[in-house]
Amino acid sequence: GENVEQHPSTLSVQEGDSAVIKCTYSDSASNYFPWYKQELGKRPQLIIDIRSNVGEKKDQRIAVTLNKTAKHFSLHITETQPEDSAVYFCAASPTGNQFYFGTGTSLTVIP
């Protein structure tokens, strides 16, 4: 099955700086790559996603890039704010029903 690796496991940045989280996947059949944000004690919620026919997608301060050849994708958060502090999960999906998650990155934005 698919194997998704996520780095780093923890990340601290100063408010206003950028944060980058990287993921790699193993199954070349994966064609959908969502990112979820989970605040403490809350449910994961989708923040951005990208499909394999697109190399980059942006939504305000959040962007995701995908390199199919290298089988890696990254989340970029610019101008970080304290409310960005959370655990972020990447995922890869080779079919319409299976989603394989990374182990998560705990992001702390220091005011």
Add this chain to the structure above:
Amino acid sequence: NAGVTQTPKFQVLKTGQSMTLQCAQDMNHNSMYWYRQDPGMGLRLIYYSASEGTTDKGEVPNGYNVSRLNKREFSLRLESAAPSQTSVYFCASSVRGRGPTNEKLFFGSGTQLSVL
């Protein structure tokens, strides 16, 4: 719309006891999922159901059973709980059924289960 509703929110069991986690969605979604979340392990799929009447194993199905009661409801049963099943359990749903197109997951609020 309530979205995805899970019950209970918290549960403590003794080893060997059984229990059922309930999940219901009111978004008319075809697919429903059960995940467990453990520290440092991310979210791991236990079982999923692509449509009413069908269920499939995920990454970690051992020790669990599921029932897709109807389109709205998908339950997870622990027949004989073990300490290794201490975890946070999330139910999720998505609009798509069987097929190649992926769709976003909507998660429930989670169940914190402790097995002593």
